[in-house]
Amino acid sequence: MKIRWIDAGRVSDIRSQSIYHGLGYSLNEQSPNTIVMSIPENPYMCVGYFQDPNKELDLKYCKENSLPVIRRQTGGGAVYIDNKQLFVQWIFHPKSIPQKVEQKFQIFIKPMIETYKFFGIDAYEYGGHDVHVNGKKIVGTGAAYIGNAEVVTGNFIKEFDSKHMIGALKLPNERMRNEVNHSMSKYMSSLSEEVVSIPNFDEVKMVYKQMCEKIHGMKFIDDNFTDEELLEIENQEYKLQNDSWTFSIKQPEKKCRLIKIHTGIWVGNTSYQAGDQTLNITMRLNENIVDYINIDFTDNQHKKVIDLLETKLMKLALTEENLSIAIGSFFNLQGSDWSFLTKEQWIEALMMIYIEKKKISGGG
Amino acid sequence: MAHEKVNGCVILKDLYYNVENNTWVRVIDDSTVAIGMTDVAQNLAGPLLHAKTKKVGTTRKQGKPIATVESGKYVGPVKSPVAGEITKINDALSSDAGLINKSPYNNGWIVEMKADDLSSDLATMVSGDAAVSAYKEKIERDDIQACEQIEGADTYD
Numbered sequence: 001m002k003i004r005w006i007d008a009g010r011v012s013d014i015r016s017q018s019i020y021h022g023l024g025y026s027l028n029e030q031s032p033n034t035i036v037m038s039i040p041e042n043p044y045m046c047v048g049y050f051q052d053p054n055k056e057l058d059l060k061y062c063k064e065n066s067l068p069v070i071r072r073q074t075g076g077g078a079v080y081i082d083n084k085q086l087f088v089q090w091i092f093h094p095k096s097i098p099q100k101v102e103q104k105f106q107i108f109i110k111p112m113i114e115t116y117k118f119f120g121i122d123a124y125e126y127g128g129h130d131v132h133v134n135g136k137k138i139v140g141t142g143a144a145y146i147g148n149a150e151v152v153t154g155n156f157i158k159e160f161d162s163k164h165m166i167g168a169l170k171l172p173n174e175r176m177r178n179e180v181n182h183s184m185s186k187y188m189s190s191l192s193e194e195v196v197s198i199p200n201f202d203e204v205k206m207v208y209k210q211m212c213e214k215i216h217g218m219k220f221i222d223d224n225f226t227d228e229e230l231l232e233i234e235n236q237e238y239k240l241q242n243d244s245w246t247f248s249i250k251q252p253e254k255k256c257r258l259i260k261i262h263t264g265i266w267v268g269n270t271s272y273q274a275g276d277q278t279l280n281i282t283m284r285l286n287e288n289i290v291d292y293i294n295i296d297f298t299d300n301q302h303k304k305v306i307d308l309l310e311t312k313l314m315k316l317a318l319t320e321e322n323l324s325i326a327i328g329s330f331f332n333l334q335g336s337d338w339s340f341l342t343k344e345q346w347i348e349a350l351m352m353i354y355i356e357k358k359k360i361s362g363g364g
Numbered sequence: 365m366a367h368e369k370v371n372g373c374v375i376l377k378d379l380y381y382n383v384e385n386n387t388w389v390r391v392i393d394d395s396t397v398a399i400g401m402t403d404v405a406q407n408l409a410g411p412l413l414h415a416k417t418k419k420v421g422t423t424r425k426q427g428k429p430i431a432t433v434e435s436g437k438y439v440g441p442v443k444s445p446v447a448g449e450i451t452k453i454n455d456a457l458s459s460d461a462g463l464i465n466k467s468p469y470n471n472g473w474i475v476e477m478k479a480d481d482l483s484s485d486l487a488t489m490v491s492g493d494a495a496v497s498a499y500k501e502k503i504e505r506d507d508i509q510a511c512e513q514i515e516g517a518d519t520y521d
Contacts, residue, residue, distance in 0.1 A: 049432070049439045050414040075437040099506055100408045101438045128410075129437055144439040249416075252459075359460075360413060 001033065001096070003212070005220040007205065008038040014237050016040035016087055017070050020153060021240065022233030023091040023225075024073075024146030032221070033092040035212070037205050043082035043161075044068045045168050048075050048142065052251040058170045067168055071246045074142030074153055077260055080165035084158040084190075086201045088112065088208065090151065097150040104143055105129035108152040111211035112139055115156070118207045121194045127263025136189035137262035156204050157190040172257050175282045175294055176269040180259050183284055183292075187261045256356040265291070266361070268353035277340045283353050288318045302338040318354040323347045367520050370499045373511035374403040374520050376469050380489040382445035383498045385427070388469065389445050389489060395482050396451065399430065400473040401442055404499065406465045407511040409435040415461035417453040417475055424448065424477070426485060431474050433461060442474055446485040452476035467518045 008019060016038050023034055045067050047053050053069050056078045062069055067080075090097075090108060097104050109131050116123035116131065116138065123139075126132035131139035131154075141154040162184045171177045191198050199207075212218045225233065239245050256270040264287050272279040277298050284292035293310050300306075312330050316322055327346045331339070341349065366377040375381075380389040386405035390398040406412065414434040424430055429441035430450060453475050456463055464472035479485055490498045502508070513519075 048434075048437070050416070050434050073439060075434045075439045100509060101410050101435055104438065105436070142437045145441055 001216065001218050003218045003220050004032040004034040004223045005209065006034060006036045006224060007222070008036055010041045010083070011038045013040050013042040013044040013068055013081070014070065014241055015233070016081070017046065017072055018233045018237040018240055019225075020089040020091055020151050021073055021146055021236040023229055024144075024149040024151050025236065026226075026229045026232035027091065027093070027147055027149040031093075032223075033096050034090075035218075035220075036087070036089040036091065037208075038087045038089070039083055039201060040081055040085065040087070041083055042068075043080065043164065044070055045078060046070050046072055046081050047078045049073050049144065050075070050249060050251075051078060052249050053246060055251050055253075056170055057168055061167050065164065065167065067164065068241075069246060070240055071249070072142065072240075073146050074144040074151065076140065076142040078169065079140060080161060080168060081155075082161055082164075084161070086156040086158070086204055087153065088155065089153045091146075091149050092151075094145070094148075094150050097152070101143070102128045104150065104152055105141055107216065108143075108154060109139065109141065110215050111208055112154060112156070114211040114215060115204060115208045116194075118211070119191070119195055119199050119204075121191075130263055132262070133189055133194055136187050136193075138189045138191075138194070156201070156208075158198060158201070159192045160184075160188060160190045162188070169259065170257075171259075172269050173280070173282075175280070175296065176257065176259075176267065179282050179284060179292060179294070180261075180267050183261045183265065183267050187265050254356060256353050258353070258357055258360065260361070266353075266357050267292075268357060270349075270352045270356075272341075272345070272349035272352065274341050274345055279341065279349055281349060281353065285318070285354060285357060288354060290314055290316050290318060297340075305334055305338040308334070313350070318351065320347055320351060323350055368496045369511075369520070370496060371503045371508065371510045372513075373407060373499065373503070373508075374469070375496050375499050377492045377495065379469065379495070380445070380486050380491045381495045381498065382443075382489050383495070383502055385443040385445065387442060387445045389486070390469075390473075391482070391486075392476065395448075395479050396476060397446060397479055397482065398473045398476050399442075399445060401433075401464055401468055403468050403511055404503070404508065406468045406472075408508065409433065409438070409440070409465075411435055411514075412461040412464050415457040415464065415474070417457065418450055420450050420453055422450045424450065426488070430477070431457075433464070444477070445489060446477055446479040446482065448477045448479040448482075450475050451478050465514055466516050470518055 113123045143152040258268045280296040282294045417431040424444040426447045430444045431442040
């Protein structure tokens with residue numbers, strides 16, 4: 001399969017996104033399948049097509065830290081992007097890519113996995129569309145049908161700036177922010193974390209190209225954008241920088257704030273009102289298992305009992321039945337004087353994050 | 365309802381299909397139709413997380429998007445099988461796009477449209493046994509994996 005290879009080098013924040021949008025919209029029957037490599041020069045925040053930046057991001061933080069907000073046409077969640085990331089973008093004719101969504105990602109990530117392996121990193125496919133190493137996510141991906149093209153994107157990350165990533169997220173309280181921070185350290189990785197001698201991006205590009213040739217039989221032709229494509233890339237830049245595009249998605253208020261760390265790992269926060277007391281729950285879920293939990297009351301006078309309850313709930317598989325047994329036995333042991341919630345209310349409160357996670361994740 | 369399963373994918377024989385774009389059309393009256401994604405389409409997509417339809421009153425040409433959906437991290441269009449005006453949208457999809465997975469031909473319908481020239485559009489689609497044959501050919505040609513029934517999905521025995 002003949003593929004046009006475009007090494008766009010260092011590009012502006014907006015161009016790192018507009019390239020694949022522009023190539024998608026300008027793709028015609030004569031256009032070649034294309035792989036573009038680029039490195040964004042300036043940091044920015046990028047949200048997925050269905051994300052409402054007002055709900056996802058702390059726009060004040062973004063402004064104060066000179067982080068433009070770009071809403072892309074591919075799926076997935078909010079990500080912080082900077083010049084320590086090497087973008088890989090496939091812009092292909094639909095007939096050159098499998099129709100099943102899972103398979104689109106699988107063929108895309110194979111050469112990335114082999115590239116990591118070349119550099120001594122034991123990478124593997126996880127969750128259908130991500131690349132992991134030792135249980136940590138090392139590549140994120142996104143895809144879309146743009147214009148006339150199937151587009152799949154991903155990135156090699158030299159070093160991940162979790163400080164800006166977490167700072168730019170809109171989160172309800174510091175408890176959740178701390179837990180998102182902790183979870184990102186625990187469940188996300190980068191080249192610098194995995195190897196002592198970090199390859200430079202030119203080396204990564206060279207190896208990646210070889211892996212595409214080896215795995216998919218691609219024959220590369222080094223080339224550049226055509227004038228028509230450049231014009232469409234500029235058109236797309238205009239659109240992507242326009243607030244009427246960026247803020248056109250409005251998502252309703254949700255009972256829970258959820259952040260996906262990677263497939264299966266979510267951090268959630270929710271509040272539950274019982275009389276004049278408010279319960280605030282922060283929870284990390286590994287699939288449906290409680291991996292971390294913190295419960296705060298308005299009135300924290302029974303903190304010691306709550307600490308015991310948190311311990312009891314750790315590693316519990318969240319089902320109404322399991323919660324009923326766990327809360328029931330806890331009430332039997334501790335009595336119920338400490339609690340302003342009934343057993344049923346506890347179950348309802350503790351299930352909220354899991355139910356919302358199931359709803360928005362489709363299981364992932 | 366007369367149906368057939370091709371590689372586990374349900375094809376309702378009373379619907380019209382645009383096989384290339386994996387959409388179905390149910391004729392409501394002389395010019396009004398309901399439109400949705402086929403069982404094959406929802407299986408290719410996987411669990412849908414979001415669905416956004418164009419607004420009522422929007423006019424569309426055949427092949428232009430009437431909705432955008434996201435599954436996993438993939439965002440794709442649902443292309444209109446007819447030309448005309450959107451007259452009704454399925455509001456339930458904005459809070460539960462998974463309806464398309466569970467009930468692609470019923471509760472997961474996407475829009476209703478008033479077609480400009482329905483008979484011409486229907487002439488470009490297939491129905492009944494012809495639809496079953498067309499899907500058999502497509503599934504074999506494109507090496508489409510077997511459709512899987514998800515929990516809570518409409519059943520066809």
